[in-house]
Amino acid sequence: MSHLLSDSQVMVGRCLRRSVRDPEAFFTALVLPVILLLLFVYVFGGAIAHGGAYVNYVVPGLIVLCAGFGAGTTAVAVATDMSSGIVERFRSLPIAAPTMLLGQVTASLVRNLVATAIVIAAGLAVGWRPSASVLGWLGAVAMIVLLIFAMSWLAAAVGLLARGAEAASSFMLLIMFLPYASTAFVKADTMPAVLRAFASHQPFTPIIETMRGLWMGHTDTGASTGHEALIALAWTIGVLVTGVGVASWCLVRRREAR
Amino acid sequence: MSYTVSAQAITKSFGGRPALDGVDLDIESGSVLALLGPNGAGKTTMVRILATLSRPDSGTATVAGHDLLADPVAVKRRVSLTGQFVALDDVLTGRENLEMMGRLLHLSRARARQRAAALLTEFELSDAADRRVGTYSGGMKRRLDLAISMIERPELLFLDEPTTGLDPRSREGLWATIGRLVEDGVTVLLTTQYLDEADRLADQVAVLDGGRIVARGTPEELKARLGGGVRVRLQYADEVAYRAACDALDPVIADEQTLRLELLTSGTATDVHELLGDLERTGASAYRVAIDGPSLDDVFLSLTGAPSSTSTLEVSR
Numbered sequence: 001m002s003h004l005l006s007d008s009q010v011m012v013g014r015c016l017r018r019s020v021r022d023p024e025a026f027f028t029a030l031v032l033p034v035i036l037l038l039l040f041v042y043v044f045g046g047a048i049a050h051g052g053a054y055v056n057y058v059v060p061g062l063i064v065l066c067a068g069f070g071a072g073t074t075a076v077a078v079a080t081d082m083s084s085g086i087v088e089r090f091r092s093l094p095i096a097a098p099t100m101l102l103g104q105v106t107a108s109l110v111r112n113l114v115a116t117a118i119v120i121a122a123g124l125a126v127g128w129r130p131s132a133s134v135l136g137w138l139g140a141v142a143m144i145v146l147l148i149f150a151m152s153w154l155a156a157a158v159g160l161l162a163r164g165a166e167a168a169s170s171f172m173l174l175i176m177f178l179p180y181a182s183t184a185f186v187k188a189d190t191m192p193a194v195l196r197a198f199a200s201h202q203p204f205t206p207i208i209e210t211m212r213g214l215w216m217g218h219t220d221t222g223a224s225t226g227h228e229a230l231i232a233l234a235w236t237i238g239v240l241v242t243g244v245g246v247a248s249w250c251l252v253r254r255r256e257a258r
Numbered sequence: 259m260s261y262t263v264s265a266q267a268i269t270k271s272f273g274g275r276p277a278l279d280g281v282d283l284d285i286e287s288g289s290v291l292a293l294l295g296p297n298g299a300g301k302t303t304m305v306r307i308l309a310t311l312s313r314p315d316s317g318t319a320t321v322a323g324h325d326l327l328a329d330p331v332a333v334k335r336r337v338s339l340t341g342q343f344v345a346l347d348d349v350l351t352g353r354e355n356l357e358m359m360g361r362l363l364h365l366s367r368a369r370a371r372q373r374a375a376a377l378l379t380e381f382e383l384s385d386a387a388d389r390r391v392g393t394y395s396g397g398m399k400r401r402l403d404l405a406i407s408m409i410e411r412p413e414l415l416f417l418d419e420p421t422t423g424l425d426p427r428s429r430e431g432l433w434a435t436i437g438r439l440v441e442d443g444v445t446v447l448l449t450t451q452y453l454d455e456a457d458r459l460a461d462q463v464a465v466l467d468g469g470r471i472v473a474r475g476t477p478e479e480l481k482a483r484l485g486g487g488v489r490v491r492l493q494y495a496d497e498v499a500y501r502a503a504c505d506a507l508d509p510v511i512a513d514e515q516t517l518r519l520e521l522l523t524s525g526t527a528t529d530v531h532e533l534l535g536d537l538e539r540t541g542a543s544a545y546r547v548a549i550d551g552p553s554l555d556d557v558f559l560s561l562t563g564a565p566s567s568t569s570t571l572e573v574s575r
Contacts, residue, residue: 003364006361006364007361007362010358010361010362013358014347014350014358017349017350017354018347018349018350021349021390022349084343084345084348085341085343085344085345085346086345086346086347087345088311088339088341088343088345089339089341089345089346089359089406090362091311092309092310092311092334092337092338092339093334093359093362093363094331094334094335094363094364095362
């Protein structure tokens with residue numbers, strides 16, 4: 001047990017090294033956020049009717065979008081590990097099985113927080129002006145950390161369940177596209193009825209609205225920030241518990257199946 | 259006499275199909291045992307069980323002085339496994355791989371670094387130490403894999419088909435490396451499909467077929483069971499001569515379609531000469547003759563009376 005910390009440290013170090021050396025993970029974490037921001041603000045933004053500067057609307061949506069891409073990277077990384085011989089080596093060592101996942105999840109957290117910071121910085125640079133107090137900022141950041149943590153565990157679970165990297169990446173594609181059918185980029189009331197119903201009730205909407213409420217002082221759905229935050233918390237904690245549960249079940253099952 | 263491995267009646271099945279069907283296995287401390295068998299014989303399953311990576315359905319085993327089922331963690335600490343598929347991080351360098359594994363074996367940072375440097379030299383990887391493992395050749399990867407197994411000298415080293423897929427030169431090099439580890443007194447359980455590999459490295463050979471040990475002995479004893487050892491292949495041009503030869507001899511393989519016969523002989527010049535003379539006299543002289551050393555197929559032939567179901571294509575070399 002006393003080694004848990006140093007083992008995890010080594011695993012985190014390994015995963016961070018791999019992230020830095022993986023051009024795709026590097027691109028997803030550092031370059032993609034900027035490209036997406038510029039794309040939405042300057043290419044689509046002009047055409048999207050919105051009272052005020054579009055950047056003031058779109059930042060929370062972009063953060064969620066980037067978190068989706070980041071989760072994709074994580075799922076692929078876990079699936080790649082699981083299908084390679086290195087897992088057998090780790091399992092033959094006197095270390096706790098979950099430390100492997102802890103490394104992946106922590107690296108995922110770091111990559112996605114960097115991506116989020118880049119979205120925020122780039123947003124501020126092109127004119128995003130949140131009206132939030134320090135407390136509001138803290139709340140928004142806490143929401144982001146919880147979201148990324150939950151999505152990283154979900155991605156780890158998907159990576160463990162998937163047979164190979166391709167399968168993991170195609171499943172994660174669903175999650176990457178989910179934000180488009182939310183209030184991330186346009187208001188729900190501009191959508192056709194069925195889609196609007198979906199957008200209003202899917203998990204990303206309350207998460208985005210919580211950030212929007214905290215940063216801009218008002219949500220886009222008309223509901224109070226506190227109301228949205230409660231639903232957002234329920235979703236993220238639900239996803240987190242599911243992710244951790246499924247991942248643990250996979251680890252146990254792997255141990256027993258062989 | 260002390261034993262590093264003592265396993266009794268190990269069974270394991272996958273989806274109702276038995277992979278191991280009551281295997282007993284003892285390995286004397288400091289010796290090398292080769293588990294010989296074709297693909298699917300259960301070699302890897304047995305190794306994975308003894309290395310605590312898999313649980314047997316039934317049976318008991320003591321490995322490196324500890325009960326496999328009661329105290330797998332203690333066993334884990336004393337054994338090391340180099341698998342069929344190299345267990346390395348391709349994105350990290352050779353040195354980083356060694357240092358990482360050293361840290362996971364709970365060496366201090368400084369000690370892990372020091373051990374990595376020493377092993378890189380010992381396994382002739384110093385020049386490639388700071389290159390990513392993805393750029394290594396097959397032989398270099400196996401050497402690094404072995405080096406990782408030796409970070410803390412294990413009591414028991416599992417080598418699961420260590421040279422499968424290597425070119426002859428890398429194989430030779432790896433054998434030499436394994437030989438040095440054995441001289442250091444490490445007990446080794448080696449699995450292989452190749453008789454020459456067992457011959458070269460092992461003190462004892464156990465032949466696994468269909469989940470059971472079908473023979474056990476020194477490489478010499480095993481070869482002796484082949485009747486001294488070489489295989490004579492006779493190719494006939496016409497059926498009359500083929501039939502005459504079939505009647506006159508005691509072939510282990512007789513193929514009517516291709517008119518081919520195979521016999522096992524002692525391999526001495528006198529014996530072969532006599533055999534061919536006999537054939538000449540009975541008017542069954544062959545159209546073409548080939549003589550081969552004993553192969554794993556021959557071991558299976560002599561032990562089981564038939565080529566092992568999966569062996570014919572995969573192990574003929």
